[in-house]
């Protein structure tokens with residue numbers, strides 16, 4: 001027993017083999033994941049990276065080309081969708097247009113032959129859970145997008161699945177409603193304690209809602225971790241770039257200290273945090289540093305290990321100010337300073353020579 | 369410029385209405401005309417042709433044949449066509465393109481050719497010509513129409529509805545029964561009605577395949593040799609016309625509503 005709610009082992013899905021060779025799309029490639037019971041787990045990645053396909057494989061709507069899916073320890077390869085202990089909330093909600101809201105929600109229990117009285121009680125409960133009482137008699141076409149979303153949730157949750165799969169469930173909602181539904185969904189998940197596997201391409205949504213995130217690209221899982229790890233310690237350039245904004249600088253390893261590494265960037269010595277994988281002296285790496293981790297000082301205040309550059313652009317963003325700095329190597333670095341106490345805004349203008357500083361652990365040398 | 373375009377469009381529309389509906393209107397007018405001659409000027413109002421119609425045994429038998437044939441052949445065509453549409457729209461299988469092309473073939477083959485072809489087929493297998501063989505012909509004709517009407521409806525709603533049903537525990541059959549068929553129902557009814565009217569007034573294929581029991585269109589055609597029977601034929605046509613239009617309007621309203 002693995003103890004996982006859902007486990008994917010070397011899961012691979014290749015599409016398009018029926019059109020002959022050459023047309024194949026590897027939608028999911030050797031994915032290994034273990035998702036814990038009660039976890040809010042997010043698959044995050046750009047369009048076409050295989051998120052939906054992974055979800056459909058778990059739901060049983062696609063057959064894996066290779067690999068195996070375990071749900072609560074049971075292998076799923078010969079289990080049809082209607083016998084898997086999972087339910088899915090489709091991106092377009094997929095509410096049945098010919099049934100009322102109550103009939104939609106009652107669909108699962110009806111199929112399972114739950115007696116009428118109990119069914120009606122559970123429908124009421126489910127609709128109350130998603131805060132939508134009193135609309136049971138309407139048709140889905142008479143509901144707003146947000147209401148349809150909740151009905152789709154109620155229709156899935158009424159079956160008390162072990163795992164709920166959600167495919168960009170908030171994608172069709174406007175920004176404000178989306179924010180509201182994000183926190184509602186999160187609360188709902190904590191309340192019912194069901195494992196959620198949530199698909200989104202919205203990094204902010206992923207960071208705010210998830211217990212853990214798997215970042216995907218081109219069918220592969222690049223990194224799995226909690227939001228802080230994913231944001232603060234991205235394992236590769238793609239993850240650092242996809243989530244938030246990151247500066248990438250060419251760097252060479254110069255030396256090591258206990259928990260930091262000395263690098264040469266644009267001809268100057270700077271410090272970065274130590275990595276899990278060992279680095280050789282002289283090795284070429286990419287230094288990744290987020291704009292908000294960089295501080296600027298005027299070049300006159302000479303100070304040990306720091307990069308020097310010239311400010312090219314200053315953009316006022318309200319809460320903070322964005323500086324684009326050019327290094328002697330020609331590379332550009334973006335720094336964001338909060339507009340507090342006269343630091344940042346008004347302190348530097350285009351053409352000023354500045355020093356760029358950061359704490360060693362905020363900068364990461366990447367090899368991938 | 370714009371105005372000229374609109375007046376031209378209006379003129380065109382009025383001509384269309386006249387050419388389409390004037391003959392039909394005349395049919396109804398002459399069915400009440402108190403004269404065996406179908407010419408102007410009109411003589412007087414009468415219901416005697418409607419009375420004579422009730423006595424026309426052979427004609428009523430032909431009418432009954434056509435009704436039975438229409439109901440039975442459209443029921444079969446609707447069933448088969450709906451199944452074919454489901455297969456074509458919802459499932460990816462090898463040879464799907466060929467399957468579609470073969471099913472749609474009767475749409476582009478002239479009915480005369482189809483009639484002859486089926487006649488040859490039946491005589492090769494020594495199958496006696498009868499209403500049954502005509503029915504086979506009508507089924508062949510109607511399947512593509514059913515496929516088109518039902519298929520259009522199926523394409524119009526996402527397959528995630530069926531996946532949702534399966535996700536919620538419905539088997540393949542349960543999904544078909546609880547989701548697919550109910551959603552496609554308006555189109556299925558419309559397809560049935562369309563098939564029925566097609567079968568009811570189909571001539572070419574019936575002409576080749578009919579046996580001793582004739583259908584209404586064939587009977588009417590055979591009666592044209594006897595001028596004295598013309599008013600009764602006209603009367604029957606007026607009734608059938610009115611019925612068909614009502615049926616088609618009903619089918620169309622169903623198709624739109626769903």
Ligand SMILES: Nc1ncnc2c1ncn2[C@@H]1O[C@H](COP(=O)(O)OP(=O)(O)OP(=O)(O)O)[C@@H](O)[C@H]1O
Pocket residue numbers: 015016025026027045046047048049050051052053054201
């Ligand atoms: N049924 C299919 N047949 C062929 N290729 C497919 C099929 N479904 C998906 N693909 C391909 O597999 C890849 C992954 O698709 P998938 O739908 O999983 O992406 P996604 O991450 O959900 O993207 P999005 O954010 O746009 O929804 C894409 O290249 C897509 O074109």
Ligand SMILES: [Mg+2]
Pocket residue numbers: 051052053
């Ligand atoms: Mg998707």
